[in-house]
Amino acid sequence: MANDHEPPPTADLDQTEDLPDPARAGGGWRTAAIVGAIIVAIIAALVVGLSLTGGAPPSALPSSGPSAAASDTTPSSSAPDEAVPTEAAPPVEPTPDMTPVDQPPAAEPVPISDPAEIAPALTARISAIEAVDGEAQGPGEVAAPSIRVTVEIDNATTEAAALDTAVVTAYYGSDSTPAAELREPGGRAFPASVAAGESADAVYVFSVPPDERDAVTILVDYSLDVAPLQFHGEVPR
Structure with a gap:
């Protein structure tokens, strides 16, 4: 008897879609x-x-540029500061005594022809006064009618008397106007000292107007520790 049923289909062994692709x-x-x-x-x-x-x-290699050189020479901020040596202050020297000396006031005026005592056994006097024509020789001097005054100091002490601090000035008129000093003719300063038992003189030229010579004062200032001497009166015109 014929088989009405077809055999079941067999699986297709060539189905490759499910196999892994080697490529x-x-x-x-x-x-x-x-x-x-x-x-x-x-x-x-x-x-x-x-x-x-x-x-x-x-990044770890040192740079060879200027910044690297600067960093090599820059001192570390953590290094302690070195002490800067300072010079010792000079010793303070004591200052000399600058106490001013109070000079005694000027002595009372005496006539020009009279002597006056500077100190015991030390006397000054005006030994001569002349009218002269003053000559301008130094800076600031002006030629003018003048008087030439010779001042003498007698030393009757037993020791030499210093004369290097003696100063002679002149004043004239009712207002005691200072007279300008000239060097010529014949001006001469005191020597440094006068020996015991000797005398020494100096010559001074002062510009004094002829019409002001009726009241002239010659001031002899020997030193700061004695009173200046004043010789007052009329002088030659």
């Missing part, structure tokens, strides 16, 4: 191999770079 399976391996080769190349490049720079990364 696709091998594609992932090749990708991994390429990535690995790139990584190896990067590592090799880094190794070569490190060997050329001496094994240190570029």
Whole structure:
């Protein structure tokens, strides 16, 4: 009897859609191999770079520019400051005694022809007065009618008397106007001293107007510790 049923279909052994594709399976391996080769190349490049720079990364190498030289010479701020030596102050020397000397007031005027005592046994007098024409010889001097006065100091003491501090000045008129001193004719200063038992003189020329010569004062100032002497009166015109 004929079989009305067809045999069941057999499975198609050539169905390849479910089997793994060797090409696709091998594609992932090749990708991994390429990535690995790139990584190896990067590592090799880094190794070569490190060997050329001496094994240190570029940021760690010292700079050879001006900033590096400046940093080498700049002292550390943590170093202690060195002490700067200072010179010792000079010793203070004692100042001399500057106490002013109070000179005694001028003695009462005496006539021009009279002697006057400077100190015991030391006497001054006007030994001569002459009318002369004063000559301008030094700076600031002006030629004018003048008087020439000779002052003599007698030393009757037992020791030499110093004359280097003696000063002679002249004044004239009711207002005691100071008379300008001239050097010529014949001016001469006192010597440095006068010996015991001796006398010494000096000559002074003063500019005094002829119409003011009826009241003239010659002041002899021997030193600061004695009173100045005043010789007052009329002098030749």
